[in-house]
């Protein structure tokens with residue numbers, strides 16, 4: 449299967465990390481779509497993903513699958529351990545909820561800040577910007593960081609007692625925060641400690657090179 453992505457992108461990172469966690473590297477080829485040239489807004493790409501975003505998974509039968517949560521669920525169903533989207537009904541529900549909350553309260557909020565209150569992908573791609581809206585989303589992301597910090601004071605992972613898709617989504621949010629230089633609030637010690645642990649995972653550390661050799 450093929451992944452259309454941008455190697456250093458925060459949303460593509462979610463899929464790169466999932467692939468590495470499940471040891472699927474040998475089954476995937478990556479094809480870069482240049483966001484800064486606006487290739488993702490061209491008709492040829494929009495025919496693959498109406499929403500004009502990355503990543504997109506192209507299955508061997510030609511089916512296109514967009515949206516990180518859907519792609520992760522697909523990959524999880526393809527292969528066995530480790531399961532990233534939950535085994536029991538309760539786990540599946542909680543992981544999906546916490547991953548969606550990580551999108552709404554952190555990752556998507558940082559993305560809006562990037563596109564609206566910074567130069568983003570450049571004037572040829574950012575054809576409409578609302579800096580005030582971007583700044584409000586930045587403040588929302590900071591509140592989201594504090595929320596996840598409060599959770600991590602009592603648990604090791606975002607959705608419970610093991611690593612899951614929800615952790616990967618928060619990782620995506622902190623990767624994006626790093627790109628836009630949005631620092632974690634000083635008092636978010638539990639989130640900071642969790643982030644150090646997450647960055648030590650080979651799947652996170654090697655996400656751009658996708659090397660499965662420990663560096």
Ligand SMILES: N[C@@H](CCC(=O)N[C@@H](CS(=O)(=O)O)C(=O)NCC(=O)O)C(=O)O
Pocket residue numbers: 454456457458459460483488500501502503514515516517559569573
């Ligand atoms: N809801 C989508 C969002 C994906 C998304 O925003 N991807 C970014 C890629 S990256 O910024 O993370 O590298 C994108 O395509 N941005 C292009 C744009 O918004 O114009 C998902 O979950 O896949």
